[in-house]
Ligand SMILES: Nc1ncnc2c1ncn2[C@@H]1O[C@H](COP(=O)(O)OP(=O)(O)OP(=O)(O)O)[C@@H](O)[C@H]1O
């Protein structure tokens with residue numbers, strides 16, 4: 292439903308997109324994950340025909356964004372990074388306005404607004420300025436769904452929301468996808484990409500630095516990590532030395548939690564080796580675990596530890 296090939300955008304001297312490829316299948320969620328200034332909004336603006344690329348090409352719902360922008364627009368919904376709702380209007384009035392702007396007749400606009408208010412739990416009667424951040428974002432989402440487009444673009448749908456509101460948005464997105472909608476969402480939250488996306492493209496400085504399922508991306512970091520929590524903080528340095536001998540990379544030491552963490556290749560060999568060495572040295576471990584790396588660790592490693 293979305294294809295991009297070598298998509299580029301420069302603003303004057305700034306390169307916002309430096310050759311991006313995307314392939315998003317129908318009914319799936321593609322997560323564009325990247326820090327501030329990575330080029331996420333630029334990519335969304337090009338794919339939604341709001342901005343012309345400086346190079347490369349893109350197709351959405353089978354139509355080229357440069358040569359068939361009207362057909363593309365007929366097949367998409369966009370929830371932009373900044374809320375587009377009118378503060379003084381109620382949720383219902385906002386949705387009816389959006390519906391009329393989408394060329395629905397008055398009766399159909401009213402009916403569609405009613406359906407969406409129900410679906411997104413927005414039956415509160417007051418003006419949108421009384422809405423919480425989460426309700427406002429749901430109203431944005433509802434506005435983007437007026438025409439039930441097959442492809443929906445969500446630019447940082449949950450930035451600034453509390454965990455409960457974020458979970459509400461996630462549920463709404465999952466429902467849309469269950470109904471067959473294809474979604475491209477941008478996010479700075481690794482957990483959000485992990486929760487929602489079938490495939491993730493990690494972008495940094497206008498390039499895709501990694502692509503894959505959440506599990507593939509985690510595996511790319513080089514397998515498992517060994518975590519050890521030491522009972523006696525005075526033995527932490529000694530514990531780190533022991534872990535370092537069994538590890539594939541330098542251990543990280545956290546004084547506060549008395550934890551030593553390091554990447555390991557052969558998980559069982561590393562675990563038994565470390566436990567034997569601890570026993571021999573008389574270092575007491577409170578907790579020992581081998582785990583997959585988190586997406587945070589993947590992200591930091593892919594972007595060279597530079598989170599800006
Ligand atoms: N209209 C513009 N004129 C000049 N430079 C721009 C313009 N829009 C974006 N840029 C630059 O292009 C780069 C990518 O910006 P973009 O907004 O796409 O990033 P983003 O990933 O959406 O960031 P954020 O997470 O902060 O929303 C940045 O360096 C930004 O400063």
Ligand SMILES: [Mg+2]
Nearest residue numbers: 331332333372
């Ligand atoms: Mg942005």
